[in-house]
Amino acid sequence: MTAVIVALFAALGLAIGSFLNVVIWRVPRGESVVRPPSACPGCGRKIRARDNVPVLSWLLLRARCRDCRAPISAQYPVVELLTGVLFVLVLVRFGLTWELPGYLYGAAIGVALTVIDLKVHRLPNAIVLPSYIVVSALLLVAAIGTGDWSALLRAGIGGVVLYAAYFLMCLAYPAGMGFGDVKLAALIGAYLGWIGWGALAIGAFGAFLLGGAFSLVLIVLRRAGRKSGIPFGPWMILGAACGIAFGEQIWSSYLSAVM
Template sequence: MTGFVVAVCAAFGLVIGSFLNVVIWRVPRGESVVRPPSACPGCGAPVRPRDNVPVLSWILLRGRCRDCGEPISARYPVVEALTGLLFAATAWFFGPSWDLPAHLYLVAIGVALAYIDIDVHRLPDAITLPSYPVVLALLAVAAAGTGDWSSYLRAVVCGALLWAFYLLLVLVYPRGMGLGDVKLAGVLGMYLGWAGWGAFAVGTFGAFLVGGVFSLGLLATRRAGRKTGIPFGPWMLIGAALGIVVGEPLWRGYLDLTLGA
């Protein structure tokens, strides 16, 4: 059963990845993700349905527009393949569970937000703000299906806590991060809270750890200076992923080591 779910989610992820390419390009520019249909940026020719098959079409077209031969960025199949792989990994980790849809949604917005933040150093409200009611609804369905309303309450509390923590950081040091990070923090806090208090602690700390290590690496290799702006959204997402996947066992191990619990 799990194998079937993984396969279905992988295929679904490829399709979602194709849509995310549209989101990544259009949302920062304030454009509709529905209209007009996708077209070649070089000649304006609409993309044919047969040329819109995730990954495969790009390979068959050798990375060029069928009409004008304009190169098509390799990012398109990369985003599609990455989303498919992450959907498959998420389905494998959670299995056919009530909270699987919620975590697939996190993967989808995570891919889009990470790429957008790298491109334009922004986390658009058009993605983060609607995610609050969506995540609350999806986790409510999971809580109703499992009867675990305590985890749902913890998710709401942790979402508020992480939102407040990031807001405090912005108020204390405005140049360190932006309000987009604050809005994303509330969403990630709900997922971490759903996973547990240990996941919340590890996910919160993990974002600053991996982000700090990456920044030090850039400084050491002189690819960035002290005043270089480095998007923090991707590290928040990676930290949250670490918290969800390994946060609880890591936190228990830490408590056993320090407190002998």
């Protein structure tokens, strides 16, 4: 894989990250992500094209609006950089394959949903539900392109199984599991299932392991109590990322150790 291809995907990720900042700001407010054009929330002035270059504009403006000098959150360059890095990592993981577009899309919505859930404790239907159609279509195209229909079947089973598991947990303990998590679980199950049963197992378990460890640390540091509400969506997404990246290898090592 050439440096030019990696640089192109990094640039694409930065550009998508810039758009995700619009999604993160507007979707929880029920606003359109298409219009009106982006403007400073402080003075309302339209953001100029030269001030909308990912990361670079934030640095050149010294994190302040050109017109009213209101501070610009560090979230903007962080989201852009994170998306750029994730696009490169997804490229390295899958290469220029039929699966690549589907997992790039997953990386993008994963960033948006993580930040939104951390900020407002919600996983908006406006992102999750349309993603059912997008992910299904992208994985179907991948199955047609590769001829790997068993992977598509696993994806379908993974989505149903993880949805059902989260649905039952939500019924059993509604105070600790939101229905937004249930709907997200189906997407995560599909992505993990496409890769393999090991990825599905590790990705699903990883969410609870990572989220539980983080909660325990907060309790030990007295930053949260046992009944504190902690968004679980980000841990579902991080667990899925671990399952996609290392799930099959970890599962194979585990089976080798116990058999």
